[in-house]
Amino acid sequence: MWFFVIGDLFIFGVYFVSYLWFRSADHALFLDSQRHLNQDIGVVNTVILLTSSLFVALGTAAARGGNARHALRLFGFALACGAAFPVLKAFEWIPEIAAGYRPGTNLFFMYYYVLAGMHLCHVLLGLMILGFVMRELRQSRAPRIRFVETGATYWHMVDLLWLVLFALLYLMR
Amino acid sequence: MSVPAGSFASAAGVPVRPWYRSRKLDQWICFWSVPFFYNLFGLVFVPLSSMMPPKSPSASTQQIVGFFQGDHLLIACVILTLSLGLAPVSNAVYLTQIKRMSVSPAFRVAFLGGTVMGAIVGMTFPLFCFGLGAFRPGYDPAVLVMLYDFGYLAFIGSLGCFCVTWAMFGLAIILDRNRILPKWLGYYTVWQFMSELMAAPIWLTQSQPFGWNGVMTFWFAMLVYVPWQFIIYVWIYKAIKRQPEDELDNAPSRTRVRQRDTAGAAP
Amino acid sequence: MNTRGQRILLWIAPAAGALFLLAYFLFPIFSASLSPTQTPDEIAAFFHDHGSGILGVSVMINLIGGMLIPLFAVTAVQMSRIGNSSPVFTYSYILCVGIGTTAFLLADYCWGIAAYRPDRNPQLLTLLNDMGWFLFTAPVGTILMQNLCLALAIYLDTRAEPVFPRWVAHFNVATAVLFVPGAFTFLHKTGPLAWNGILSFDLRVLTFAAYVAVMFFVLLRIVGRQTEDVELRL
Numbered sequence: 168m169w170f171f172v173i174g175d176l177f178i179f180g181v182y183f184v185s186y187l188w189f190r191s192a193d194h195a196l197f198l199d200s201q202r203h204l205n206q207d208i209g210v211v212n213t214v215i216l217l218t219s220s221l222f223v224a225l226g227t228a229a230a231r232g233g234n235a236r237h238a239l240r241l242f243g244f245a246l247a248c249g250a251a252f253p254v255l256k257a258f259e260w261i262p263e264i265a266a267g268y269r270p271g272t273n274l275f276f277m278y279y280y281v282l283a284g285m286h287l288c289h290v291l292l293g294l295m296i297l298g299f300v301m302r303e304l305r306q307s308r309a310p311r312i313r314f315v316e317t318g319a320t321y322w323h324m325v326d327l328l329w330l331v332l333f334a335l336l337y338l339m340r
Numbered sequence: 341m342s343v344p345a346g347s348f349a350s351a352a353g354v355p356v357r358p359w360y361r362s363r364k365l366d367q368w369i370c371f372w373s374v375p376f377f378y379n380l381f382g383l384v385f386v387p388l389s390s391m392m393p394p395k396s397p398s399a400s401t402q403q404i405v406g407f408f409q410g411d412h413l414l415i416a417c418v419i420l421t422l423s424l425g426l427a428p429v430s431n432a433v434y435l436t437q438i439k440r441m442s443v444s445p446a447f448r449v450a451f452l453g454g455t456v457m458g459a460i461v462g463m464t465f466p467l468f469c470f471g472l473g474a475f476r477p478g479y480d481p482a483v484l485v486m487l488y489d490f491g492y493l494a495f496i497g498s499l500g501c502f503c504v505t506w507a508m509f510g511l512a513i514i515l516d517r518n519r520i521l522p523k524w525l526g527y528y529t530v531w532q533f534m535s536e537l538m539a540a541p542i543w544l545t546q547s548q549p550f551g552w553n554g555v556m557t558f559w560f561a562m563l564v565y566v567p568w569q570f571i572i573y574v575w576i577y578k579a580i581k582r583q584p585e586d587e588l589d590n591a592p593s594r595t596r597v598r599q600r601d602t603a604g605a606a607p
Numbered sequence: 608m609n610t611r612g613q614r615i616l617l618w619i620a621p622a623a624g625a626l627f628l629l630a631y632f633l634f635p636i637f638s639a640s641l642s643p644t645q646t647p648d649e650i651a652a653f654f655h656d657h658g659s660g661i662l663g664v665s666v667m668i669n670l671i672g673g674m675l676i677p678l679f680a681v682t683a684v685q686m687s688r689i690g691n692s693s694p695v696f697t698y699s700y701i702l703c704v705g706i707g708t709t710a711f712l713l714a715d716y717c718w719g720i721a722a723y724r725p726d727r728n729p730q731l732l733t734l735l736n737d738m739g740w741f742l743f744t745a746p747v748g749t750i751l752m753q754n755l756c757l758a759l760a761i762y763l764d765t766r767a768e769p770v771f772p773r774w775v776a777h778f779n780v781a782t783a784v785l786f787v788p789g790a791f792t793f794l795h796k797t798g799p800l801a802w803n804g805i806l807s808f809d810l811r812v813l814t815f816a817a818y819v820a821v822m823f824f825v826l827l828r829i830v831g832r833q834t835e836d837v838e839l840r841l
Contacts, residue, residue: 171527271544309541366691366763414793421744421790425752428702456705468741471793475737567666582830588692589840590765
């Protein structure tokens with residue numbers, strides 16, 4: 168999984184760097200377009216993912232300590248939190264698209280949708296992985312800690328990516 | 341130990357079969373056809389047709405019309421037609437390894453479906469679009485621009501077929517308990533799926549960096565894809581080599597059983 | 608024993624052949640030649656005059672293309688019985704069949720679409736017609752490879768009683784070679800290699816018809832001799 172995480176970070180890293188490069192080439196356009204983003208939902212999503220990551224970390228610790236039932240509950244909270252992310256994303260994007268801010272609108276919005284879109288795919292995959300971890304904790308007599316840790320690592324990566332994304336796309340002036 | 345006829349003794353005195361008597365000859369023939377095919381493919385798409393690296397989606401009409409002059413696109417079509425059967429062979433090499441994995445047969449079937457889609461939609465028809473533009477003079481520039489768009493968008497923008505193919509392959513490797521291919525390679529294969537997603541924006545814009553010749557959609561995707569292609573073949577070579585002989589479909593133990601069956605059958 | 612299913616599948620091929628003969632006599636458009644040197648107006652006139660004939664053939668070829676798949680399927684099943692070290696040849700075969708038939712059908716669609724609204728812009732009709740011929744040429748590559756795969760599988764058959772007689776392998780190689788000229792249609796507008804030429808068209812179509820006929824009888828015999836159940840190792 169670490170191989171995957173590092174590679175994924177590399178791929179996103181290249182996107183982030185190229186974003187910064189093109190941003191510096193047309194600063195005005197990017198600044199102007201950025202104003203149309205919904206910062207409030209962005210902030211809430213950040214909090215959601217951070218909370219979710221916290222639950223994942225606690226859940227992993229519980230699993231390591233042998234308390235599968237407690238771990239299961241914590242992962243459940245993590246999943247519930249994380250599931251709110253795509254829902255909020257829909258609330259964020261549907262009005263934006265309706266207002267005419269689409270990927271083809273300009274370069275900033277292309278980056279915005281591509282980056283956030285790729286990240287969203289990772290979130291959805293992460294939710295599935297959390298689901299599998301929960302199944303492992305519930306059904307297995309001796310849950311494989313390795314698997315739990317793998318899932319947790321992936322989720323933390325998703326969270327980390329969002330933090331960078333949020334800073335670059337929503338906050339940076 | 342006496343050396344059976346048709347083989348020769350290695351340094352350790354163990355009989356070694358020459359390559360043309362290898363039990364795995366079918367796999368080796370198909371395996372070695374792949375580098376041959378990829379080189380031919382490269383020849384067709386790069387120097388011969390100059391389709392690759394991709395020309396710009398925002399090229400002028402005049403430039404696009406000029407691109408279709410000359411016979412090189414048609415020669416490229418001839419070579420592609422003769423060699424396109426090798427694409428299924430290279431996919432069959434993947435399939436054969438997936439079959440050895442402990443995962444459900446559904447992965448093979450999905451992979452199979454994806455590659456059939458990809459060969460027409462992502463390889464043959466795009467080059468034919470370019471050939472069509474070169475085949476007869478007198479087409480309206482608008483028609484040529486349409487063929488230009490169709491060719492490039494289909495070639496670089498064929499996402500779904502390859503997404504499913506690499507996803508199935510990658511997942512199969514990750515879930516495989518027989519360790520035919522290493523797990524990290526499974527994750528690397530899943531990125532090929534991502535590199536297809538990375539190409540999606542080409543449908544939405546005509547300029548850098550997200551156009552079909554874009555830094556992010558084409559060049560970066562190539563950076564992710566090309567090393568993987570080499571690496572996967574090196575590892576498949578190892579996998580074929582390492583495959584124990586008694587696992588083969590034509591292993592001696594199985595051939596003896598089959599011979600017993602047919603010997604006892606009525607003529 | 609699962610030979611009855613295979614026999615049923617095989618007999619679909621003669622049905623396809625019968626349908627083809629029906630199309631040939633019912634819609635005599637094959638005799639009207641469509642040369643690559645015709646101007647857009649001539650092509651437009653062709654589709655206008657022979658519209659219904661072309662549509663009829665188009666529909667029937669649509670069906671015939673699909674009806675050949677069972678024969679190839681039985682071939683693949685028998686190939687898998689050979690038991691080379693892996694199913695790699697069988698996979699290649701199946702993939703080639705899928706790709707080739709798809710290209711063939713798309714070609715058929717192009718002509719059908721051209722005939723559907725013959726008062727289109729002559730340039731569009733020319734484009735559709737050209738597209739049809741390009742796609743019609745593509746299966747040269749797949750048939751070439753699938754025949755070679757079958758031939759190789761037969762050559763590498765180490766069973767005491769091989770599934771296919773050896774001459775079938777030679778036959779497959781020979782037909783593959785006879786298809787090769789067909790790939791050169793892109794470079795010639797006249798002569799034997801043009802898409803209406805002797806080598807690219809007549810030879811190719813006759814070779815294919817002969818191939819299907821011969822393989823039909825070969826497979827019928829093989830299925831008849833099959834004694835054990837086929838365990839599909841795919």
